[in-house]
Structures are given as structure tokens and as C-alpha cells.
Amino acid sequence: MSLAFKFPTINPNDVLQSIVETAIDGILLIDTSGNVLMVNSAVTTLFGYSPEELLGKNVTILMPSPHRQNHDGYIHNYLSTGIKKIIGIGREIEGLRKDGTLFPARLAVSEIIIGEEHYFTGIIQDLTEMKAVQQEIIKLNHELEEMVTERTIELQEAVNLLLETNQQLNQSIEKHKSYELALLATRDELHKSLEKEKELNLLKSRFVSMASHEFKTPLSSILSSAALISKYVTTEQVADRSRHVDRIKSSVNHLNNILMDFLSITRLEEGQFVPVISRFSLLSMLSELKAEAESLLKKDQQLICEHDFDDLEMKSDKNILRNILYNLVSNAVKYSEEGKKITCRITLDDEFFRIMISDQGMGIPLEDQKHIGSRFFRASNVVNVPGTGLGLNIVLSYLHTLKGTLSFESEPGKGTTFTITLPLSYEN
Numbered sequence: 001m002s003l004a005f006k007f008p009t010i011n012p013n014d015v016l017q018s019i020v021e022t023a024i025d026g027i028l029l030i031d032t033s034g035n036v037l038m039v040n041s042a043v044t045t046l047f048g049y050s051p052e053e054l055l056g057k058n059v060t061i062l063m064p065s066p067h068r069q070n071h072d073g074y075i076h077n078y079l080s081t082g083i084k085k086i087i088g089i090g091r092e093i094e095g096l097r098k099d100g101t102l103f104p105a106r107l108a109v110s111e112i113i114i115g116e117e118h119y120f121t122g123i124i125q126d127l128t129e130m131k132a133v134q135q136e137i138i139k140l141n142h143e144l145e146e147m148v149t150e151r152t153i154e155l156q157e158a159v160n161l162l163l164e165t166n167q168q169l170n171q172s173i174e175k176h177k178s179y180e181l182a183l184l185a186t187r188d189e190l191h192k193s194l195e196k197e198k199e200l201n202l203l204k205s206r207f208v209s210m211a212s213h214e215f216k217t218p219l220s221s222i223l224s225s226a227a228l229i230s231k232y233v234t235t236e237q238v239a240d241r242s243r244h245v246d247r248i249k250s251s252v253n254h255l256n257n258i259l260m261d262f263l264s265i266t267r268l269e270e271g272q273f274v275p276v277i278s279r280f281s282l283l284s285m286l287s288e289l290k291a292e293a294e295s296l297l298k299k300d301q302q303l304i305c306e307h308d309f310d311d312l313e314m315k316s317d318k319n320i321l322r323n324i325l326y327n328l329v330s331n332a333v334k335y336s337e338e339g340k341k342i343t344c345r346i347t348l349d350d351e352f353f354r355i356m357i358s359d360q361g362m363g364i365p366l367e368d369q370k371h372i373g374s375r376f377f378r379a380s381n382v383v384n385v386p387g388t389g390l391g392l393n394i395v396l397s398y399l400h401t402l403k404g405t406l407s408f409e410s411e412p413g414k415g416t417t418f419t420i421t422l423p424l425s426y427e428n
């Protein structure tokens with residue numbers, strides 16, 4: 001490719017000279033021996049030499065060791081081998097100023113062949129400022145890296161501190177939770193013992209009111225009968241005497257029954273009660289019960305037993321089952337008026353049988369129903385009927401032992417039905 005010009009009035013040589021002369025980069029021309037044949041003013045400015053000091057001198061005065069010693073060899077090698085190491089490529093070098101100082105530069109070398117002669121052009125670009133900027137950038141980078149490292153360490157420390165604080169917080173939350181749980185447990189305990197105390201107080205007051213009724217009547221009856229007996233001294237009064245003896249006997253029996261109930265409760269409570277399991281006929285047990293209960297009936301009361309199956313053998317504690325039923329039937333009798341009917345209905349339900357004892361008596365007030373079965377509890381409508389409030393409590397414990405249940409339905413003024421459910425065969 002050739003140089004193109006279009007300056008009709010100007011001599012191209014003048015143009016070229018001006019370009020070379022005013023170029024910012026240093027431009028110099030050497031021959032194959034390294035002698036400087038041309039320099040532009042940028043070269044003189046860069047290296048601090050006057051043109052005269054450079055022209056005709058070997059270009060090596062502008063370069064430090066080892067290039068200064070090797071430069072002739074470079075040219076010679078190229079001319080003999082043709083292998084280009086710098087020509088047409090360019091590289092970074094160090095320039096040596098007249099005052100002995102060095103400066104970084106970029107050197108681009110090109111070859112000119114005129115006729116038989118080879119010449120080399122060097123274009124030198126001063127990199128001092130660029131290097132300074134580069135150094136500054138490297139320094140800044142370095143500082144930045146240090147700052148980042150420092151900040152990272154600080155951040156890491158802060159994160160560690162946060163983690164530690166978090167852990168401590170979690171620990172104290174856990175601790176608080178366990179305190180809270182302990183507190184709740186203590187509160188529960190307190191609550192329970194308070195409830196227990198309340199229950200005991202309630203039991204105590206129910207017991208006192210029961211005892212004052214149930215002990216006072218038979219005791220005063222014993223007392224008055226005993227006093228009267230001592231007055232009936234004649235033979236004719238033997239009938240009166242024995243009437244009072246019977247009264248005393250029945251009062252003592254009554255007191256004895258109450259004491260037996262107390263004893264049963266204590267035994268049940270202490271877990272001393274062990275059922276005596278045997279096989280027996282359900283219907284014959286019921287007829288025994290009926291016979292026993294007949295004596296309890298008030299005037300014109302009737303006890304009717306109903307069942308829709310033939311007899312069957314069951315396996316349980318016969319005495320206890322009879323006691324349970326006796327208790328329920330005697331309550332039905334006790335809390336019903338004369339002439340009323342009491343029904344005992346038995347049904348079978350797979351492995352279980354159900355006995356319902358219904359009466360047409362006074363019923364249980366709605367507000368009292370939830371307390372029925374609690375020890376010494378007696379409904380508000382039975383104040384004039386003797387009783388201890390222990391029977392159903394014992395029934396419940398017995399049923400629990402025989403793996404049975406008790407429920408009831410009652411309508412005040414109309415009647416009550418107690419239902420027990422028991423397995424036909426008791427299995428321990």
C-alpha cells in the first residue's frame with residue numbers, strides 16, 4: 001500500500017516532514033549499524049539530547065544495559081535470519097535519558113528498504129504518565145483490597161458477634177421457657193392441691209351434715225327406747241319392751257350399715273378390694289335380688305323385672321353385682337312414693353348386658369345432676385329421706401373394678417332411670 005496525498009499546492013515532502021517533526025511520539029531512523037540518521041524533536045525532548053548530540057551516534061546511547069551491549073547483535077541476527085523479534089510488533093522498553101534517568105516507553109520498530117539498504121524506524125511513546133496512572137491504580141487497588149479485607153474481617157467479627165448474641169438469646173429464651181414451664185407446673189400443682197383442699201372441705205361439710213342427720217336419729221331412738229324399756233317393768237308390758245328392743249336393734253343395724261359403707265369405701269380407696277370372679281346364672285341372681293328387695297317396697301309399690309332373652313351364664317363377681325343392683329333398687333324404692341312402679345329391665349348387647357332400673361319417683365334436680373355419685377353428695381330435694389350419699393359412690397367404684405359403667409337420666413317430679421353396662425364375661 002502506498003501513501004496517498006491530495007494537497008494540490010503543497011509539496012508532500014514538506015507535509016511528511018511537518019508530521020514527523022510535530023509528532024507527539026519520538027521518531028528516529030537508524031541504519032543497520034545502529035547509527036542515528038534522523039530524530040524528531042519529541043526524541044530530543046524525551047531523552048534530553050540536542051539533535052546534533054544524537055545524529056551519527058549509535059542508538060544504544062538511548063538504552064540501558066543489557067540492550068545497550070546487545071543491540072548490534074539484535075540487528076545482525078535479524079538481517080542474517082530474517083526472524084522478527086521486535087520489528088512490526090512493538091514492546092515496552094526503558095529509555096535512558098542524557099541525565100542517566102530511565103523512563104518507561106513503548107517502542108514500535110518498522111523496517112524501510114530503499115534500494116539495497118535497510119533502515120529501521122523507531123517510534124517511542126512515553127509511558128511515564130500512563131505508568132504513573134497504572135501505579136496509582138495498582139496502589140488504589142491494593143488499598144481497596146486492604147480496605148475490603150479489613151471490612152470483611154470487621155463484618156465477619158460483627159457477624160460472629162451477632163451469631164453469638166443470637167445463640168445467647170436462644171439460650172436465654174430456652175431458659176425462660178423452662179422457667180415458664182416449671183412455673184406453670186408449680187401453678188398446676190398449686191391449683192390441684194387447692195382443688196383437693198376445696199374438695200376435702202366440701203367432703204368434710206357434707207360428712208358433717210350427713211352424720212348429724214344419720215347418726216342423730218338412730219342414736220336418739222336408741223336412747224329413748226332404752227329409757228322406756230327401764231320403765232316397762234311389769235310382765236304385761238313385755239310386748240312394749242320387745243317393741244323397743246326391736247327399735248334399738250333396727251337402729252343399731254342402720255348404724256352398722258352406715259359403718260359398713262364407710263368400710264367399703266376405705267377398702268376400695270386403698271385398693272384392697274379384689275373381685276371374686278365366678279360363673280353364675282344371670283336370671284337366678286336377679287330373682288334372688290328381687291326376693292331380697294321385696295321387703296324394701298313401700299305400700300303398693302311394685303318391682304317388675306323384664307328381659308327378652310333366656311337365661312345366660314355370666315362371669316363376674318356375683319355378690320358385688322347384687323350389691324350394685326340392690327343399691328340402685330333400694331334408691332328407686334326410697335325416692336318413690338307408695339303405689340309407684342319400679343322396673344328392672346335387662347337387655348343384651350353383644351358382649352355386654354345392660355340393666356336399667358327405672359322409678360316414678362321424685363327425680364333429681366337438674367342443677368344437682370352433675371354432682372350425683374360424689375361422696376356424701378345428696379340432692380337438695382331429699383332432705384327428709386334418710387341417706388348418707390355414699391351408695392352411688394361405692395357403686396361407681398365397684399363398677400370400675402368390674403369394668404362396667406353407670407349413667408342415669410332423671411326428670412324432677414317424674415322419675416329416674418339408672419343404667420349399668422357390664423361385660424358378660426369379666427376378663428382381667
Ligand code: ADP
Nearest residue numbers: 331332335363378379387388389390391392416
Ligand atoms: P343416699 O341414697 O344414701 O343419699 P346415694 O349415693 O345412694 O346415697 O345417692 C346419692 C343421691 O342421689 C341421693 O341422696 C339422691 O339425692 C340421689 N338419688 C339416687 N338415686 C335416686 C333415685 N332413684 N331417685 C332420685 N334421687 C336419687
